[in-house]
Amino acid sequence: MSNIRDLAQYSPGGIEEKWYKAWEADGLFAPDETLPGEPFVITLPPPNVTGILHMGHCLGNSIQDTLIRWARMKGRPALWVPGTDHASIATEQVVSRKMAEEGLNKREAGREAFLERAWDWKELTHGRISQQIRRLGCSLDWDREAFTMDEQRNRAVIEAFVRLKEKGLIYRDVYLVNWCPHDLTAISDDEVEHKEVEGSLWYMRYPFAEGEGHVTVATTRPETLFGDTAVAVHPEDPERKHLIGKMVKLPFTDRIIPIIGDHHADPEKGTGFVKITPAHDPNDFEVGRRNNLEQVICMTPSAVMNEKAGRFEGLERYECREAVVKALEEEGLLEKIEKHVHQVGHHDRCGHVIEPYLSKQWFLKMDELAQPAVKAVEDGEITLFPERWVGVYHNWMRNIRDWCISRQLWWGHRIPVWYCAECDHDMAGSEAPLRCAACGCENLKQDEDVLDTWFSSWLWTFSPLGWPEKTPDLQKYHPTTVMVTAADIIFFWVARMVMASYEFLGEKPFGEVLFTGIVRDEQGRKMSKSLGNSPDPIDLIDEFGADALRCSLVMLTPTGADILFSDATLEVGRNFCNKIFQATKLVLGVWDEAGLQIPSDRPAPPRTLDLGEVGTAQQWDAEPAACLARLWAGVFGGDLPVPVQDEDLTLEDRWILGRLLQAAADSDANMEKRRLNDAAYEVFNFFRHDFCDWYLEAVKPRFRDQEMRGVALCVAQLNLALSYKLLHPVMPFITEELWSALPASQGYLMTSSYPTSSVAAPFAAERETFSAVQEIVGVVRNLRNELGVQPGKRGTAILRPADQQGLDNLLGCAGLVALLAKMEEVQVVTGGDDPSPAGVGVAGQVEVFLPMKGLVDLDKERARLEKELAKLEGWMKGCRAKLGNEKFVSNAPDHVVQQQKDLLAENEGKAATLRERLAALSD
C-alpha cells in the first residue's frame, strides 16, 4: 500500500476482495500437511439453501474463522470444510411458495418438475451464500466443499440407512406421529414447538347406552369425539370404578363405546372420566394399545372431518369444534365451559397446529445409539462449552425417544427401500433390486417418501471427508477438533452427530462443542427472516467492512450468551480498524523519511514463534538489544536495520515491549481457553491505549530526531507486526494489508507465525516506573483541567518525590512527563517549601505542584481538595479497621496484608499533603 500516507481514513473497499482472491489463488485455505502440528479441523455447520445468511451465521462463521486462522498461524494443519444443507422441508416450503406466486401448484406440477425447480433454487442460493461467506473472509477449503444431497453425501446417507436397517434399528410402523396438516408430512418430536394457548375445557355428557344418566368428560378438543372408542376411569377410583364395563352413547353417532379402567385416567383431574381417542391423541394411543381399542381416524390429512363425523363431515377441525359445541349445547349435552390455558404443539417451520395423526412411518431406535454418546460427554471425551449445556444434553439423551425419519416430501434423500407389489416385502439398498427377495416377483416400487433432513446432517463431521470410503482425509482429519454452533440445535444436530459418529466410525465426531449465543436486535428479539429484522451482512460489510463486523461480533460475544446487535456496535470495530491504520501510517511515514534499508536477501522468518525462546524476562532485562534482535529475526527474518545497543532502549521502549509480550501471552492463553472476546479485548486495549495513546506519543520527539529514530522505528514496527499477528484471526483483511506495507515483512501474514509464550513478561521495573509516569501525567492533566489552565499555555510543573529512591527514578523522566502532560518544564525537587500559589495533587509517593501565579480560584481549590481528602479518609478508615482486625492479619495471605499496608501508607502520605495544603490555603 504505497499510498497509505495519502489516505485520510482506512477504507476496506477493494482491499478485502484483493486479499481473499490472493489467499485462495495461492492455496492458503488448504491445510498445510507439511506442518508438524496436530491437525485442527472444523466442519462448517452447513447453512440451509433457503435464502441468505443472517447475523447468526456471521457470528458463528467469524468465531470459526478466528479459531482456524489462529490454529493455522500456530503451525497446525488447519482444515475448515465448507458445505451447505439441502434443508428438506424448509427448502420445499420456499420453493412451493415461489411456485405459488407464479400460480403453480407443487402437486399438479409433479415430483420431477418440482425437483427441477428445487435444484435451480439450490444453485441460486448456494451461489449467494458462498459469496457471503467469502465476503466475510472465511478461510474455508473450497476444494473440499460438500452439499448434503450431492452424490457423495447421498451415498453416505444410503449407507447409513442400510446399515441401521440391517442392524434392526430402523423399522416401519403405524404410529401416532406429529403431523402437519399444512405441509402434509410427518415431523419429528423435535420439530414441534409448544406454545401456550388460551383455550377452553368443554365438559361433555355421554349418556349411558342403557338407562338414565351419563358420564361427563372434559376435553380441550371436542371435535375429536368422533374418534372416541372408549371412556376411561382409573381402575382403583373408588367413586367410579363400578362403572367399568358399562357402555355410553357417543353423541351425534350411532356408536356406543365402553367405559374401561386404565391408570392413565386421573381421579383428581377433570371429571375423572377421560374420553379415549386412540387415533388423535398420543396418550390415548397408548391407552388404546393397552386395551385393544379400535383406532378411528376422523379427519383427513388436511385436518378436515371425514365421513366418521357424520353430518359434520367436510368441516375443518376448528369449524367442527364450534359446530360440535353448539350442537352439544342444543341437545343439553354440554355441562359447562371453563377457560383453560395449555400448551399446544405447533410446527416450527410453518406455525400450524400439529395434529397427532395415525400413519405408517419409518423410525429409528435411539436408546442403543445414545449409550456411547452419553458416556463420551460424561467421561469428558467430548466437552461442551459453556458447560451448562451438559445437563441439557444428558437430559435429552436419557429420555430419548425413537426418531421418526420419514417425511412426506419430495426434496430430500428418497428412502432407499423398495416394496414388493405381491407380498409387500421391503428391501433396503443403494440400488433398486431386480426381484423380490421373498417371492421373486419383479414388480417393485420405491418408497415415495424422503428422509428427515437431519438424517444427512448427523453424518456431517465425516460425510464431507469422504465416508463411507476410507479416504486419506477421513483418516487424517477425523475426529474433528471443534464444532461451533448455536445451542438451539443441540438436539436436532449436535447430539445426533455424536451418536452417528460412534455408530458408524466408533469414534467421537469432535473433541469440543462451542455454543454461540443467539443474535438479537436492539429490542432483544431473535433475528429472523420472518421478522425481517436481520440486516443483510453484505450491506453491513459494504458499509463497515468485514473486519469491523467480525471484530464487533467477536468482542461482543461473551461466553455463549446472547448478544444484542445494532449498527452502533459495528462502529467500535470500524473505528478500531481506522486506529490501526492511522498508527501504521504514522510509523511508515517516519520510516520513509528515515530511509532505513531492509536487505532483500534476508532469510525468511521461522514458521513458529515462541517468545520464551526469544528471551526470558531475565534475558531481556540483562541483554535487551540481543533479545530485540532475536525478536526481529523471529518476526521478519534477518537482522535489525540499525545497530542497537542496550542503552539505546529507552524507558518507553522497554515498557512497551514488556506490555506487548504480556499481551501476546495473555491473548494466546485466552484463545486456548476459547475466550475469544477476552483475547480480542486484550489486543484491542493494548494497541489503542498502550501503544497509540502512550508509546507513540512518547516517541514522537525521537521520530523527529535523525539520530534517535532508528531504534524507535524498530520497536514501533515490531509492535505493529505483532499486533497484526494477534489481531489477524479476528480481522484478517486489514492486518494482511498493513503487514504487506511494513518494510520488513515477508510473505503472507495469514501463514506467518502466531506468537506463543510460557514465560513471564520482561521489564517489570520499567513497567512500574512507566506506570508511575502515567500516574503523574494523569495528575498534571487533571490539575490543568480542573484549574482551567488554557490548553495552549505550557507552564512549569514541580514534582516532589517522598524519598531519595523516588527522586532517582524520577530524574530521568522529567522530560517524558513534560512531553505527555504538555508542560514547558518539569522540575524534580526534594524538600523545600511548598510552591504557592499552586494547584496540588498526589501521584503515588510524589507530590505534584502546578504554580499558578494568582490565577487560582481559592474557594474552588479548597473545595476540590476537601472532596479528594474526604474520599481518601473514607477509604483509610476502612483500611485501618481491616488492618486492626487480628483475624484479617493472621488469616489473609501475607501479600494481601502487605498490599493493604503499603496502600495505607501511601494514602496517608497523600492525605497529609492535602491537609497541609488546605491549611495553607485557609491562612
Add this chain to the structure above:
RNA sequence: GGGCGAUUAGCUCAGCUGGCUAGAGCGCUCGCCUCACACGCGAGAGGUCACUGGUUCGAGUCCAGUAUCGCCCACCA
C-alpha cells in the same frame, strides 16, 4: 409440572480460581481541529453489584431462599 440462565453506571456488557478504593464500549458534561487519527485526543460526572439471610478475616464473586425477566423440556382431559 420439571430444568436452565439472567439481574453490575443512562444503554450494551466484562469481572474466569473470593482480596475491588468495582471496569470497558457507547451515551452524557467540560476542554481541545496538538504536524497518524474528530471513525480522534485529554479531563470528568455517573454504581447501596435485584432483594433477604448465611459461610468467611474478607462476597459482585460461594451457599440457601425471594422477586422480576428470558429460554428449554414435558402426553393438548
